[in-house]
Amino acid sequence: MSLLKKSASSIDVDNLVTSNDMGGRQSSGIQLKIILFFAFSWASFQIWIASPFPYMMDSDLFRWNSNQARSIHLAFAIFLVFLSFPFNSKSPLKKVPLIDWLLAITASLSALYYLIEYDNIATRVGAPIVQDIVIACIGIPLLFEAARRSLGITLPLIAAVFLAYNFFGNYMPEMIAHKGFGLQEVVNHQWITTEGVFGIALGVSTDFVFLFVLFGSLLDKAGAGNYFIKLAFSCLGHFRGGPAKAAVVASGLTGLISGSSIANVVTTGTFTIPMMKKVGFSSEKAGAVEVAASVNGQIMPPVMGAAAFLMVEYVGISYLDVIKHAFLPALISYIGLVYIVHLEALKANMQGLPRTVREGSPLTQITGFLFGFLILCFISAAVYYGLGWIKQILGDHSIYAITTLVILAFIGLLYSGCKLPKLSDDIDQDLGTLPPPGEIFRSGIYYLLPVVVLVWCLMIERLSPGLSAFWAAVLTMFIIVTKPILETLFRDDTSLPIFTGLQNLIDGMVSGARNMASISIATATAGVIVGVVSQTSVGAVLADVVEVLSFGNITLMLLLVAVLCMILGMGLPTTANYIVVSSLMANVIVEVGASNGLVVPLIAVHLFVFYFGLMADVTPPVGLASFAAAAVSGGKPIQTGVIAFKYALRTAVLPFLFIFNPDLLLINVTFLQGVFIFVIATLAMLIFTAATQGYFFDRCKLWERALLLLIAFSIFRPDFWVNQMVEPHRYMALSEYLEEDAQISIGTPLRIHVEEDNYSGGKDASIHMLIAREKGLAKDIIEGSGLNLYQSDTVIEVDSVDIGSDAYEAGFEAFQVLTGIDVANKQPSSVFVYLPCMALITLIALIQVRRKKLTP
Template identity: 50%
Template structure:
């Protein structure tokens, strides 16, 4: 009894001390409340006191993870014993788990009970699960009825109830935003016309039966591509991240970043940026990133001189950027594969440079803040430039080792094909055991207290050996994705399988190497960690599963109504036909549509509505915008909704940690994120920034990519200095303007070149065949097409890019594009292009059967011009002038 009293008193003292520390640091929430904040948004805040109910929720989550691993394993060894499920069968099961767990884990309202599940939630869970499982159980019946256009009354009733229950589940798990947007799209599909619906996108309205059939019973709505991506890819990557975090990788990454950067001016802020970048590799949630890294880094940032709002803003900007980092990108990478139809490796290639230079610029921004405020370092100050050099050397060494590994594996496959896989697995096991042995020679990493009176900054040499084995699953993931070029699902399965093995064995192996006797106890702990990791991964997927299903409502509405094709015309009317204004409007629309939605859902919504708008509006202005650039454009702005008030969920989470004002935190974070806002505009006008058209399979292509990366990094650092008003010293207004001009010149030298020299030679349409015949393979011709619009009847224009890909005469090249010419004197009219050709897709909005013909208005071929790099010379001279002016006022080292 005495021991129990002492224990209770100790707990009370601990709680009192913790509350005192938190009050002193200005925090508004305790650690428990912050974890509840994360749970409320990511995993569900309900924690029933009835153990049977708690076990039921955990059991369902565990069963969901096991189901996903079962359908993901690539060998299908069970095919002779159990049926192999296809996509139309796995998606309903996936959504059944998500909906049932949504009602069991998420309370209906803030004041709803969290310690037990009300009866109405049990009813909703059963009804929702029944409506989704109906699609699985009666999939063959649906194929001959609803999906053949003949739904039964029973099916319509089940579909109607299913949509309502799904929207309620989305409201609970994600907030009201997606539910409201989905409901508005359903109303728009049904009504078609009204005083709030512009004439341009109005339609006759779909019948109730047609809407339910398309949205719930068919495979293009709720059970369409977004839910398919969630089922096949996203779950495995979320589970992979959850297992890594449960194993201790999250704390390892934070400690490693703090050890490497904590000694610098503003070191905690730099560590927050780098730690969030690494955490972003294993987390799909901006809010979880903020709370996970922010509870440690934000108090330390405040200790070295950042205000509460600045500290929270740095954490928000770096955590949200974690959603931009390949290979996961908040699951948007996998959706891009499906929506655009390009390989996953291509998505990673295009997304890599913008994400990396954005993080580099953020590190530089917090460095400039530290210089402006003359912030001290924690402990003995070290050189920022020295840290950069060490990082580059380490990156080069890792790259050399990875390259050597590729050659070794290729040698084994060529000379020992039968045994190559076995040798590689044995080698991987040996490396893992060796790295765990190295880790066992040092104490396990503990979570530091950022409010301790004395902060001891660890050294990299002390930290990095303790978690090198966490890198192995990431290397396996990258290996199968990039080297073997396997599917994301198979790659994630192999990486997750290795992670399952690590989480079970790392503690027993450490105990064995340390000479401990509790080997069996450590195995039990490993199994418990495995179980908790599987449960946590599934609970983190509840919101994503529901979000992708609900977002399917928007996707189906876009395909069934004119809004998808006519939104470009609406945006064009609002912008007056000025491309930059169009892009700004699209960015604002993407911000608004993305408010309150998780990464996956906001990308689905904004890409379904806006990506094609960017491409078509660019074409009307003569700018050929790659589809991947348009998707990245809307994705970046959708991500920024996590930052921007009044919603800004990540900003509110950071303010809860820092004790600052959430609205002010949001605006400051948006200011820090200006480089993220600028990047989409830059790669729309200069697709080379996303390595579009760069062949990384050649030495010349790799060198070109390195050159683009170096230039883009330099330009982005100057852009950051210009927006921060500080470079070598506090900048005067004209110096900031000069740095901005230099940065934009390096990013977009073609803008200056286009000002002085026309980019194209204009030819009359009558010379089109001649121009095609004279072109060399690799040349590009631009065709200005004009004719009646199929929807409005008015005159429409667009630009068609024709790439000469092979030798041949003019006619064979024209046939390859799919164009059918009708020469009429000096005019060249067009018949409807060949079905399925690239020209047919690009010219689908023209009416080829009207009274007025569709014709080639003009032909443009690249002009012989100066090299665009010539404008780097005046830009660098202007940069040198700024350097000389600021050197006179410089009072502290720039690095």
């Protein structure tokens, strides 16, 4: 246990977290009280606008629409950043200098200008006055300075370059040139409308992200973070390399509610990294495991580092669809990381932590588990149908009955937990002597109630993400305040502090708001880049550049986009990272892919760029998460990053796979198909992991690694080999196809070939995909998608496209000519690929097992 104590004492983790998320300044006295007051006020404001209460009032005094709320949101964020983050390392840390007070007030007033002049701005859209221009010329540079202080130079520098491109496009090389825009046009687009700074990104931060970050902060203050870590260690700590496996699970659970991979590394790594070193991991490998697990937390629903809510707006699908599509790849990636840890433990012959003695035979434990599972199923069914009956009987008044039931459930679960020993939150506790998992699970099961409420509101009640997070946060607040009082009563221990709940609530709200300040600044600054993309043709230009460099090769194009995403994501927090890479690179895949025969769902494209943007947190030399892990582990940062990148290869391969095989995203698949896809994809991931780690049942020879990689590829993409035998599609003229009156099933993709005139007088060919929303004739489905067609004897031309329709989202435009359609061919079953793969896996396993037995 000395190792853990040494690590904990040698690193001031609180300062590390604070300097990363809340700024390095440590004010005191009246200045600190002002900062805390505004942070608490900001959290209160966000809770108020997310609640249903403003709509119950007759007055509009405390009611703001989404655009107005963005202005207040940014004003709070920029005010806190200037007070919390010093100008540079030489600036005073114990007090806020006068210049920072002036900058904070000026910047927040500039942000509030959009609110103050909201009605007047609406009457002069596109024609800003001198006052508008002056405020924007003050606000944008101050926003960039706030971003530099809180996020580093990378994001504001990129935004400044794009802004310069906006002004001086007419001086650029011919390939990327545009007409250029004047100050009045840029100001109007970036600061006065909702196309730039106050655009979708800041709107998502205001409406959704803040509530989820606050929910995570409150849940952590309630003690859920410590509970997740202890539960993970108790379940997995005794296995080979157990602390590392527990670190993966704990980071995954923490990542569910976290918006920052770096914060995840620092907070969970404080517990997990020393314990990994204790069982034999080197400092660099322990840090790398924590980095890989924490970055993976950003791809795990429901929060995904706030990117999930942005995808809703950018992709145009529901939040539940985003969660459904993102879940399977994230889960498979985590399973792969656990297997990496297992292989590392096997290679080094590591042992786990001392196993807690459990009463009862294995059969008794299995029976107890199954009995508990059946009880859980019964309770779930009772809750589902019981609440349905309550809503039918009580109608609008059912909210009071449901609230009472939830509170009673919390009290009952807390009472049950208080019958067990109190779970210590001491960082120096020997995690190898934890109680059995069942005991830990029961001692803090009430922590899962807010998560259950969140999921219930999202999945069953189909409430908005913001309102769902509001109800979950309200329940968490109630738990924080009442838990100390109820514990004192149930444990009959007067020594317990009973009045700490209110202070913990205030701390949680303040912490959540201060954590959000840099995220909000990131979304506002990234909004400048989005504004430039929407005002200029830079997106199409990037597509042309990538197509030229890739020579039209799909795989090379995806590799180029992946590298560009990693470069663009360097030094950026998760939210800004996704905004930048999706704004610049998603359209590249769509356009270049369509012109070369690759048509994939838009959600697959956005997840692709999101995954590779996050890889920048791992990849040296700028991998910030790797530097944070090295600070905790005492290892070398670059070496930690290199090992973490090697571990992250399993995550890097997934985006390529779901681009070519969207079934991994559970798109248009049944439940049984989804289960089969999960099993097959998990098997392929484990084989790929074994190949990259060079260890299966024994150390792999070179030919075994190559064969394992081939097997993994074949299982992931059986269609590649099937397509070599029979082409997946055959081309048919659209007019001929429509004459056949073909019946189309629901969910069938229609790959339609399109031609349109280009600027050089030639023709550009591309493919656009429509998904059949209902069963019917092909002609009816095509026209029902929003395409209004003009058909002559030889030509089918798009006359117009309904705004917001499926055809509009698929990229169809007026005056395009629909030339043909890809008709699916009947292909052999994928079983003909899986069977040889299984035989080869068995053969390699037998060879390695035999070799291991013969090795002395």
